[in-house]
Amino acid sequence: MVTNSYIFNANLLIDVQQMFQYQFMQHAFEAGTAVAIIAGIVGYFVVLRRSAFASHALSHIGFAGAAGAVLLGINPIFGLLTFTCGGGVGMAVLGPRAVNRDVQIGTVLAFMLGLGVLFISLYTGYATEAYSILFGEILGISSSDVLITVTASLIILAAVGIMYRPLLFASLDEDVAEAKGLSMPLLGIIFMLLVAVAVSIAVQVVGVLLIFSLMVTPAAMARRLAKQPRNAMIISVLISLMATWSSLFIAFYEPYPVSFFITSMVFVSYLFVRYIYPSRICLECREKFSSLSLAKHLQKTHPNI
């Protein structure tokens, strides 16, 4: 797609008006916004549960599904959803610890990529299909894909809204949550399904290989910036949104891929948050202070015991 023929104007309002005259840009912003919100929220749970690699693997499993769908002549998003959901439930059923098994996950991941390559080679059409699944093609998104994306996003939002507290509790303190009666296998499956659907729609924006940039990195930054899960999720969403919106805006004028701009922006912000933003407090002084105050507390509240 040739996008370098638009002239950038100093008046941003005019730029935005001009941009939104094009339907493909409208679609890109609609789907991009939905994906950024969902990736920001689900990503927080992914980071909290240390399932970053599992979510990365799910996107690769999705690649085989998308390639298979292309081969069969159906919409790739359905192949993506089928494979990621199947893979997600599979991982969850194998047990919570399966989600953290790097070697096994990596093995399955490589096999699925290989399978995808086979499907693509069997498909005699364009190699660009493979390219857009691997690296994302948000500017070519159709209105029916936008509809699917928005619907899936609303379902995820509703699910997270309903299960927010149990999901957070199980992610933070599994053993106590289990003792309190929450079902870990069930929550594990639900969580992996959420990740599967989020990954499937995010693939349209950044592609299978760059999924980390929306699903993991913004949430990892947000976790450093906020101590309350709710605030961290809001920040995570904002980072994803800013990266997606500004990248779409730049890509409208520059002939380079949107995915490149998104990944770069996320990467630069990550470097900033990781190395420049001061995050650690003085542990030593605090420790002294608080153990002193425990002794005082015991002395004060119950001198006899």
Add this chain to the structure above:
Amino acid sequence: MNTVDKMITDAVQQEIVRAENLAAGYPGKTVWQGANFSFVRGEFVAIIGPNGAGKTLLMRLLLGLQQPVKGTIKLFNSQPKRGNPKIGYVPQRHLIDNDTNIECIELVRLAFSGTRWGFGLSSKSERKTAFEALEAVGAAELAYQPLSALSGGELQRIFLAEALVSNPEILLLDEPLSNLDIRRAKELVQLVNKVVRLRNVTALLVAHDINPLLPFLDKVVYIANGKAATGKPKDVLTSESLTALYGVNIEVMRDSRGNVAIIGIEDHHGDE
């Protein structure tokens, strides 16, 4: 123990836990058997024994996460079942690490309302309840600190607050002292003792070493070599009673400060 608390404990001799001829283990493997004990309200009980002796198994039985191999165990006069709100639980394993940049009060709050559906927008009252639990363990000033920045001793206090937040009648504390130095361990035991006396709850505390606990205990369960001995520390922890129970020569030695060393039970390392 002061007199008022003693009167309360004596007045309400309500039985909280009772085990009869209890055997625990996994399918095809019994870890210990023939245990008989009962704990009443307001008792501070230590469960001690070597690694792999099956101390955590007792916790799992009470939590309803596992069924007895033989015999019966009753909690509040009925069979233990999962999700009992009368239990406050501090597990041995925790998922908190240097990356868990979440404020303490949030964890305590989740222990209070984490099993409820919905986003919990009206979290103000929940946070107030959580803050009160933190105050009760002397950790009010840690409430808004991130979990990742806490020392081992501070974390154990947060976990205790997490267990207390639902106002339980029995506390199950699995190895809370294992990563603490002697001073921090003593402080935590004092804190647990305070909670037991003030709130008149029963506490079962799993530990390797009984010595920091001895001044405060009402009962001890000594689990080793497939058997469990129960009673007052001064009755159970004697050379005669342990030798009689295990059938091998066991010596209990005491130093001038009253510290106890149990000699003659081999540390058998099984899977717990």
